[in-house]
Amino acid sequence: MTVKERQDLLLPLFEHMTTLSRESIPPDQRDERLREVGILHRGTLFSCFHEKHLAEATRLYEILHDAKDFEDFFALAKQARDIVNEGLFVYAVSVAVLHRDDCKGVTVPPIQEIFPDRFIPAETINLASKEATLKPNEDVVVDVEETGNILDPEHTLAYYREDIGINAHHWHWHIAYPATWNPSHMGAVKDRKGELFFYMHQQMCARYDCERLSNGMNRMIPFHNFEEHLEGYAPHLTSLISGLNYGSRPEGFSLRDLKDVDVQDMERWRERILESIHLGYVHGHGEERIPLDEKHGTDILGAIIESSFESKNSTFYGSLHNWGHVMMARMHDPDGRFQENPGVMSDTSTALRDPIFYRWHRFIDNIFQDYKATLPHYTKDDLSFDGIKVTDVVVKAKSDNVITTFMKEDELDLSHGINFGTNHKVKVRYQHLDHEPFSISITVNNTTGAAKECIVRIFLAPQYDELGNLLTIEEGRRLFIELDKFKQTLAAGQSSFSRNAIDSNVTLSKVPTFDDLKSGEVSDDYSEFCSCGWPENMLIPRGNHKGKPFVLFVLLTDFEKDKVPDFQRICMDAFSYCGTKTGMYPDLKPMGFPFDRPIDHDHADELFTDNHHRSTVTIQYVS
Incomplete structure (x- = not known):
């Protein structure tokens, strides 16, 4: 089978993901290997920052990665499309395609075309739907709508934060470097993965401040206080898989406890990480002490802070970065009583739209910089x-x-x-x-x-x-x-x-x-x-x-x-x-x-x- 033939087989799996029905194949009719997936309901916004979501996604991409040949992989992926959550499916299949040897040369289509509702304001998609209905026999092009105005000082940088390319980059980076990548299972090591986590996000913060200074704005103030009242943000996005808006954050809200994690957990994890930096080592399991040396220290810290599969002690150091994303996305409905969608911070393809993303990552970067300050100056x-x-x-x-x-x-x-009911x-x-x-x-x-x-x-x-x-x-x-x-x-x-x-x-x-x-x-x-x-x-x-x-x-x-x-x-x-x-x-x-x-x-x-x-x-x- 040629690369083109494999590409042609896989492409339909990624089309019209926003209009899948909620029906699934009954468990007794599934491939035995897929019995453990299908837990996260369809219509739920998948988050690779959420521990339970990510655990199921990991199970699926490992199953797909382990398929005996391309035909077996394709059959599993096709069946999984009718079983699992929409966002989880695209994430897991993308990871598998990127890393299977028999998928070399096969390309996952752009995430902005798979889920355009993550990138384009709801007002614009609504207008496009109306135009497509009114003009079913011709191609339609509509202009994107503004998502705010100058009453919000941060609106000046909307062109940057809402840029389709940089949000797609962030999504794809987390496909290339899944937090749960298990080298022994996947058969390959992600070299310096923790350090790459540090560096790619540090560069995002540097670029954002360069953009702020270019627009006559002050450099951002890092997030620094787990009780601080945060700026508001309204994403103007609606998830078409659920029909619900991405959550907005009213001005003055702060982090709240979730069912899975407390604000106090976050504070405790931060203090433990900072203490280890100042001690010069991290605690492994038992009495093990792992030095934060010049060669490996950044990589070790990156794995701990994210936290990834390679975290030296996730029980002790927790998951500061990932739960931070989830908590910020859920502060408008922390216990789920209103059944609201989370905000954009829950998703790698939308998080960069929110100004708090950069403040949060400058906070994360400040922890790395504390470690860097313990190293000798370059001579x-x-x-x-x-x-x-x-x-x-x-x-x-x-x-x-x-x-x-x-x-x-x-x-x-x-x-x-999106299926607009037209072939144009x-x-x-x-x-x-x-x-x-x-x-x-x-x-x-x-x-x-x-x-x-x-x-x-x-x-x-x-x-x-x-x-x-x-x-x-x-x-x-x-x-x-x-x-x-x-x-x-x-x-x-x-x-x-x-x-x-x-x-x-x-x-x-x-x-x-x-x-x-x-x-x-x-x-x-x-x-x-x-x-x-x-x-x-x-x-x-x-x-x-x-x-x-x-x-x-x-x-x-x-x-x-x-x-x-x-x-x-x-x-x-x-x-x-x-x-x-x-x-x-x-x-x-x-x-x-x-x-x-x-x-x-x-x-x-x-x-x-x-x-x-x-x-x-x-x-x-x-x-």
């Missing part, structure tokens, strides 16, 4: 590359060192996810942030007398804070966003090379739609991609109309010191945020190096030697 030897001098860096766009951003019009097809297309027209094409040209003088291989690390950060004060490299350290990281051979003497932004190892530029996958109009090399990565159009912060100055930081490090032995690249996309699915993370340096830990402010200029370059780049937004 000159850690940062230098003898004989290598970066003499010039230029951003090549329409104007040198000026990147223009703008809003670009795009369309989302609703008709694969029903689409939503919306706008998203984008930037002009650009490349980064780097000139290097290699005085070693021989060719050298290096890792090029490129970062971007605001030059000034909200008051117009120049940010030192330590003050702005946590605002640096990674633009790219790649291997480069440096010829002896002076040489130049250029890197196109579209080739960034942070971003994903290939997102085939349902129609692309059905027609087979996908490039031959797409089988080497894993569909995980930050959206390419959101690589650069918005900037402002005047032109906002940013620091472009380029660092060249020695590939011989950074390379991973016997490295095999499994995925060809965005490894900085997404690793390589089941291979080794292709860089021995800590993720985010050299900004992952505090920098000695008094000696910063001495630390960064000839192998680095700092310059000013202007980002200008054109409306």
Whole structure:
């Protein structure tokens, strides 16, 4: 069976998920292996943060992963579609497809086309339904509705938080790195999974603050008090599998106890994690003490905080991150007395819409930063590359060192996810942030007398804070966003090379739609991609109309010191945020190096030697 034939078999399983009936196959007629699933009712909003939901989803993706061949896998998936919760089904099948050897080259369609109701306001979907009814014999395109106004200061950033691409990225990252991934059962290790959890979310926070500063707003205030009264938020989303709105959070609500977890549990887990950071070790089982050393500490903490299958002691340290998402999503109806849907924080594909997502993750990141502060500062030897001098860096766009951003019009097809009773297309027209094409040209003088291989690390950060004060490299350290990281051979003497932004190892530029996958109009090399990565159009912060100055930081490090032995690249996309699915993370340096830990402010200029370059780049937004 060809890849195209397998793709054609699987695609219908993901269509019209919002209109499945609630009837299921009776237990005595099911495949024996599926007797243990079908617990979470259809119409319930599935959450991979909720312990019980995730346990059932894990059982299903493990069953699907264990199927003896593709035909067996397909038969199980097809039957499961008539049994299990809609969101749970898509999550579990997606995990299985991404990790089965016989599904290599098969692509799960975009989550925004499977469940468009998670991305498009209810008002817009209602309008599209009316238009499709009135015009059954023609294609329909409607414009997306606004979800708020300037009375809410946070509405300024709605274009960012509600961006379809970044929400889809977050959903797919949690497919690539399921919290419950059991290496012994699945037959592969997710290398540095806990550290990737830290780094990907830290970068989301950095990007959000870059966006806030671009819009003249203060940097966010981290969540820090389990009793604090939170800002309100209304998502304007309605779940079509239940017919209920995603829950809104009125202004002034705070966390409340749930049936499964108390606020006091959260406080206790936080204190235990912080205590372990200050002690320098975490408690394993019994008397075991596991050191939070320089090499493994971030990875160990990431597993504990999430908490993932690899948490060293989930009974003691709990599940701080995941239950935090669930509690924030349920504070409007904590005991379920009103049978309301949870809010968007319960779902990886909607959580980024809520401003509290970023405040919560800055709180989580602050815990990691407490640990990072216990590590020694990087020394000159850690940062230098003898004989290598970066003499010039230029951003090549329409104007040198000026990147223009703008809003670009795009369309989302609703008709694969929602049955409008017509064979014609029903689409939503919306706008998203984008930037002009650009490349980064780097000139290097290699005085070693021989060719050298290096890792090029490129970062971007605001030059000034909200008051117009120049940010030192330590003050702005946590605002640096990674633009790219790649291997480069440096010829002896002076040489130049250029890197196109579209080739960034942070971003994903290939997102085939349902129609692309059905027609087979996908490039031959797409089988080497894993569909995980930050959206390419959101690589650069918005900037402002005047032109906002940013620091472009380029660092060249020695590939011989950074390379991973016997490295095999499994995925060809965005490894900085997404690793390589089941291979080794292709860089021995800590993720985010050299900004992952505090920098000695008094000696910063001495630390960064000839192998680095700092310059000013202007980002200008054109409306």
